[in-house]
Amino acid sequence: MRIVIIAIILLFSTSGVAQSDILAKNYFEQGEYGKAINIYKKLYKQNKGRIDYLLRMVESHQQLEEFDKAEALLKERINTRRGSPQLLVELGYNATLQNKDSIANIHYKQAIDYLEQNANYAYNIGAAFSKYSLLDQAAETYEKAMIVNPERDFNPQLATIYGEQGKLQLMFEKYIDIIQNRPMYKNVAQRNFSLYVTEDSENEANKILRKTLLKKSQENPDILYNELLSWLFVQQKEFKKAFTQEKAIYKRDFEEDLGGIADVARAAIDEKDYEVAEEIFNFIIEKSLTLPEKIRGNQYLMEVLLAKAxxxxxxxxxxxxxxxxxxxxxxxxxxxxxxxxxxxxxxxxxxxxxxxxxxxxxxxxxxxxxxxxxxxxxxxxxxxxxxxxxxxxxxxxxxxxxxxNDKLAQEARFKVARTSYYKGDFEWAQVQLDVLRKSASQLIANDAMQLSLMIRDNTLEDSTQTALKKFARADLLALQNKNSEAIAVLDDILTNHKGEKIEDEALLQQAKLFEKNEQFTQAEINYNKIIELYRDDILADDAHYRLALLYEGPLQNPQKAKELYEQIIFTFKDSIYFVDARKRFRSLRGDAIE
Missing domain, CATH: 1.25.40 (Serine Threonine Protein Phosphatase 5, Tetratricopeptide repeat)
Structure with missing residues (x-):
């Protein structure tokens, strides 16, 4: 019985601490720092091991410009047995907030010097410096820790910091060294490379990485350098060069694995570089040692031939x-x-x-x-x-x-909905779409949501669903590659259902078909109408983005494209096009590094 009572007391105690923590955090986020301090003070008194409570008190005092109180709290903790050298960084930052840089630097040096006693604190000290963007001090921390204790490895942290400092050469070299010792780190390194490398081969980061890899390859040939060069060339959409690197890997790998070469070919298909893709698949077919490999190679080759036919x-x-x-x-x-x-x-x-x-x-x-x-x-x-x-x-x-239980089943359900939509059975289509919105893969769920919203929006105001039936007919004609007929049906909607909910959908769909027919000026007119008449509607970002692509490509007006991408960045921050719009805007603006 006594054990049960103790357990109940602990349960309520833990629950009370959690509620107080939430309340204090809420006060802090609302800017009521005095109230937050009072609660954190009680929490910290109950649990001296929770350094996060101490730091929240310190930050609250700093927000109130009570720097002396913040300093007193930090010094009190530093002078105890539980004093942590990372708090010296906090003490230095407290001085920085008061423009006492000389005092701040003394504390920063004390934190770094502490590593001579115990290098195991390097991660906490380095993280504290990084938190305040004190990158030089963070780098010095990790570098010194590895000198004091060569068994400690802080190279991943150093590589990240070098990148943030703009020391790209050092960053790339550090990551390459890491991969050589820990091959499983390659994917992580490539994700970090992607923060700096762009599609532009003349981008500064691209040039530095290429030169670094070529130099290392000449000094000490290694498959790793070919793999990273292939990855770089794929980013730059230079698939012929990537193919050359993959062939070198294939030869050094005793001509056993064609997987890397096939990956380059598929990337080339995605970017519509069919000439290179065809060359690669012919190579794969020639070198394939098994019947399934030869069949698969021919299948992809036929896909390429069809795409450009x-x-x-x-x-x-x-x-x-x-x-x-x-x-x-x-x-x-x-x-x-x-x-x-x-x-x-x-x-x-x-x-x-x-x-x-x-x-x-x-x-x-x-x-x-x-x-x-x-x-x-x-x-x-x-x-x-x-x-x-x-x-x-x-x-x-x-x-x-x-x-x-396969994604193929979800795809089939979506196609049931879409087929019912083509038939004009919108009610049954909606039932299927409602299920998919809750349980399907993200891609199918997005398609389901778009079709569902379109049906629902255009059923509410038109009980006869006349315009929606016409729109579904246009969609089917487009599927059948009868683009001109589909355009004519959409013209009927735009003429006879002007001002109805479906108008913006019709304008967008018709613009896409104009593009397929290479009627780019007509597509431009439609996109501009959507922007003018429906700038606050759900399709506004689609119109901005597609029109920007049109100006960047066939209509050859990069200035207008840049203006539209900029509008997406500032007006449609939740848009699915936001990331690509920002990337394209920076490219058109001539930024060297993303």
């Missing part, structure tokens, strides 16, 4: 596909290649019925559940494209049952 190339592409199936067969080993082929037949070559027949036959092969789901997903997409909505919905439902 025009209708006059379609016969040659179809012959190439047929030739590959003569070599590798139509079994489950080539199921992904067959999906690519039938996508081409339906969406490019105008042979929907043949594609549907092929995929139905393939779905009856002895495939895994996931493979069957992928085949049926492509089949369903083609059926939607062919406006056979009910058949498509059956297959999408089968996919959801076949791979219930």
């Amino acid at each position: 025009t209708p006059k190339d379609y016969n040659d592409i179809e012959e190439k596909f047929v030739s590959l199936f003569e070599d590798f067969g139509y079994g489950k080993e080539t199921y992904m290649l067959q999906i690519e082929y039938n996508h081409f037949l339906a969406f490019n070559a105008g042979k929907k019925e043949q594609a549907i027949s092929n995929l139905k036959k393939l779905s009856k092969e002895r495939l895994s559940s996931f493979q069957e789901a992928r085949v049926k997903m492509e089949l369903s997409d083609i059926l939607v494209f062919d406006e056979k909505f009910n058949q498509a919905l059956i297959y999408y439902s089968q996919i959801q049952k076949k791979v219930q």
